[in-house]
Amino acid sequence: GMAIKVFYKAEGSRYAKVSILDARGNVVFYDVVKARNGFIRSYNISELPYGVYTVKVSDSNGVRSQAFEVSGPVSMPYKVTRLEKQDKYLLSIPSGNAQVVRVKIFDEQSNVLYSGTEKLRGDFAKVYHIKNLKGAAHFEVYGN
Numbered sequence: 001g002m003a004i005k006v007f008y009k010a011e012g013s014r015y016a017k018v019s020i021l022d023a024r025g026n027v028v029f030y031d032v033v034k035a036r037n038g039f040i041r042s043y044n045i046s047e048l049p050y051g052v053y054t055v056k057v058s059d060s061n062g063v064r065s066q067a068f069e070v071s072g073p074v075s076m077p078y079k080v081t082r083l084e085k086q087d088k089y090l091l092s093i094p095s096g097n098a099q100v101v102r103v104k105i106f107d108e109q110s111n112v113l114y115s116g117t118e119k120l121r122g123d124f125a126k127v128y129h130i131k132n133l134k135g136a137a138h139f140e141v142y143g144n
Contacts, residue, residue: 002046009038013059078141093124102142108135
């Protein structure tokens with residue numbers, strides 16, 4: 001999962017308080033750390049909803065804060081065309097900011113039929129041949 005690392009150098013503080021605040025200033029995480037000469041701590045942030053957060057470290061010398069963002073994979077604009085032959089799909093992606101995209105193809109029961117990465121150089125088009133498909137295929141395309 002995703003994590004942030006907090007690096008802390010202590011000068012004479014016995015304890016440091018670490019808090020993570022959401023964009024509205026609500027504390028979503030709080031920790032007190034023994035801070036003789038400092039510490040490095042990892043905090044799991046994969047459960048946090050997407051958005052901008054601030055991590056604050058406060059001790060007897062004051063408060064330091066740093067903003068960070070929790071963001072997911074960026075959904076890309078794309079078009080899927082089912083070709084005359086039932087088991088062939090044409091995926092086209094207009095050239096955008098992403099150089100690499102992750103393509104996942106699912107069946108109607110959400111089983112993964114295909115998962116792979118494609119390199120984009122300008123506009124992208126590729127035919128995917130999906131064998132033994134019952135029903136329709138669903139595509140998900142994410143940029144880097």
